[in-house]
Amino acid sequence: MKKYWFVLETYTFIWDDEENVLIYNSLSGKSLLFRKDAELTPVIEELKSQANLYVIELQEDVLNLKSVSNFVKKVRAAYSGDLYEQSKFPHKPIVIVPKINLNDEVERDRGDFKNVEFFGQKVLNNLLELSVFWGGNCKLKCKDCDSAFKQISWCTRFEAEINEAVLKCLIEQIQVAKIRRVTFIGDCLFNSSLFKQYRDDISSLSCVRNLMIHSRAFSFFDSSAVTSCISVFSELTILVDDIRDIKPGLLDGIREQPSVFVFRITSEADFEMALDCVNSLNLNAKFIPYYNGDNMKFFEDVVYQDKKTILSTKWSKKDIFSHQHVNANYFGNLTLKPDGDIFSDKEKSALGNILSAPLSTLVYKELQTKEHWRLTRDKVQPCAKCLYRYLCPPVSDYEKVIGKFNLCHL
DSSP states (O other): OOEEEEEEOTTEEEEEOSSEEEEEETTTOOEEEEEOOTTHHHHHHHHHOGGGTTEEEEEHHHHTSHHHHHHHHHHHHTTSEEEEETTTOOSOOOOOOSOOOOOSHHHHHTTOTTHHHHHTHHHHTTOOEEEEEOBSOOOOOOTTTTTGGGTSSOOOOOSSBOOHHHHHHHHHHHHHHTOSEEEEEOSGGGGOHHHHHHHHHHHTOSSEEEEEEETTHHHHSOHHHHHHHHTTOSEEEEEESOGGGOOGGGGGGTTTSOEEEEEEEOSHHHHHHHHHHHHHHTOOEEEEEOOOSSOHHHHHHHTOBOHHHHHHSOOOHHHHHHHHHOOTTTTTEEEEOTTSEEESSTTSOOSEETTTSOHHHHHHHHHHHOSSTTOOGGGSTTGGGOTTGGGSOOOOHHHHHHTOSOOBOO
């Protein structure tokens, strides 16, 4: 009786639940879905076994079973695996199984905070972006001021301006930490004496310096103050929830500045009006869906996914690893509030305060908790039991605001 080696390719992933098995080719982005039965299930279990390293032996009688034969033929046709006759290839092939282990220092030594002194810059390499709320009792009175920032990157009002000691400490630590990007959020910089005092220090930061402001601020503050403030930053993010705020004159002071207009979208009508505005003024823009409590139908249409959408989205091997181990929406991002408190999740307690703990300690603490930066779909229900969990986008603030993690039609 002939014997064969059946091999899954190193870029192929295999997942199963009680009823089905899913084969995903990370090169082509193609998926294969099979129904389990008494014939196929033992083959799947062998393929999944770490001891077999994606290579199993199939005898001719097993290969001739209808469901096994169909499985092997389709996997081969999709270039997700192959079959080798042992008489021609007697030695078991070697395959590098697509799996990573996070055996870095944080994993090995979690629980020992003394290590943060030793890791130093290496820990800070995980900090990609710091968002800084400037505060200062904003007078714009924007719609949903107290809630929008909870689900999307948006400004919000704080009574007090950022503390000078906090700002000074922040600048000093950014210079050491080599953060890639710092986003200052708030319109009160435009008339802030504290900003004027530290504008040269902020301007000298070697990272990307992004200013996030509301579009309404351009008509609320003196134009010369706005222009002077904007010149300190290397990028500009303009938040728009009402296209009437976008006037041609607004663009005059920022034409030389790399800028993106972020439109908050709650309906199809919102999108159509925003798109017309973008096209007529030739704006660099992003459109961000926003859940306002009354637009679930719109949200289901533009955010929710169905099986067809999930299986048609192409993810690389690196993307899959990310979905398995970290949350790409959150990882590397921290938020600083005007009092110096630093958060990874704005709705939970602070990791600490920048005046009493260096950024390296706070980053290390977040890496240990696994509650936000590493909030994967394996850790939430009902996603943890879903066959498609690694092919879905990471958990976002949308799920938290709506109150459920499965924003899909499965």
